[in-house]
Amino acid sequence: MTTHNPAAAFFASPAARGVAALLRGLHHVSPALGTRVAMGLFFTPMPTKWLARSRAVPRPWVERRLPFEGGHISVWQRADIEPGRPKVLLTHGWAGDAQQLRPLADTLAVAGFEPVLLDLPAHGRSGGWRSNLLQWVRALFAVTARFGPWDGVVAHSLGAMALSHALARGLPAKRVALVAMAPPPWQFLRWFADAMGTGEGLAARMRGRFERREGASLGHFEPAWLAERVTQPTLIVHDRGDITAPIVGSETLLAGLPAGRLHVTEGLGHRRLLSDPAVMQHIAEHLFSGA
Known part of the structure; x- marks a missing residue:
């Protein structure tokens, strides 16, 4: 396992260091209170979501709002796609948005698919x-x-981590492409606690609180658990130098998949591969082979 902690870079700014100091103080006075505050911070996306919500989306893409858990989730479709094409769902990662996948979705539309983009909650x-x-x-x-x-x-x-879990639980899909899959949530909790300077005790309390609240084990997001249950032909795309999501997680998943293959890129990092022409073509060919 790499020793690099992606959360450390995010909490390097003066404001973020102040938040970390406040959390350490709360955690010292009351571990229970510190854990509640940490949970609120950990499960709140970075402020880029405000930019995403104000960004204009060009036609032919149109937004559909689907009721979901007392609010809505936004789904994006192209108005110029005729019915009957093979359907592909595309979705983003933490602090991202559906429009990050639009270049790939447009590539798939040209290839004959009906792409559907999802903004996650x-x-x-x-x-x-x-x-x-x-x-x-x-x-x-x-x-x-x-x-x-x-x-x-x-x-x-x-x-990609959420999608893998959904597939393991029976989400109906014929072929799968996982791009720069994130490490499992337990690793993120440990990184977060380390960046906050609170030690692994906070990570363990956050895990316990989350599992009790959701009635689910974070162990069911570990690559080894997922690999036994994702049976679809799966293409994994990962950059060798990705420091946000180290490639070891994808390699572990690949080792247990019954029908998986790994495409490794160089120099694209965590996000640039989403709009890289060669990567997009590789994904389109993988999906097309099952259409």
């Missing part, structure tokens, strides 16, 4: 300000019930 134009992986899984099932089933599914980063 608390991201993009979807409602909410806080979210978590289990809610993302429920959102994937909700959008599938309305717009699926899928000939293909594509997801990036933490969205």
Whole structure:
């Protein structure tokens, strides 16, 4: 396992260091209170969501709002796509939004697919300000019930982790592409606690609180658990130098998949591969081979 901590870079600014100092103080005075505050911070996406919600989206893309858990999730479709094409669902990662996948979706449209983009809860134009992986899984099932089933599914980063769990739970899809899949949530909790300077005790309390609240084990997001249950032909795309989501997680998943292959890129990092022409073509060819 790499020793790099992606959360440390995010909490390097003076304001973020102040937040970390406040959290350490709360955690010292009252671990229970510190844990509650940490949970609120951990499950709130970065402020890029405000930019995403104000961004204009060009036609032919149109937004559909699907009721979801007292609010809505935003689904994007192209108005110029005729019915009957193979359907592909695409979704983003933490602090991202559906429009990050638009270049790939447009490429798939040219290739003959009907792409559907999803803003996950608390991201993009979807409602909410806080979210978590289990809610993302429920959102994937909700959008599938309305717009699926899928000939293909594509997801990036933490969205790929949520998608893998949904597939393991029976989400109907024929072929899968996972792009820069994030590490499992337990690793993120440890990184977060380390960046806050509170030690692994906070991470353990956050895990316990989350699992009790959601009635689910974070162990069911570990690559080894997922690999035994994701049976679809799966393409994994990962950059060798990705420091946000180290490639070891994708390699672990690949080792247990019954029908998986790994495409490794160089120099694209965590996000640039989403719009890289060669990567997009590789994903389109993988999905097309099952259409």
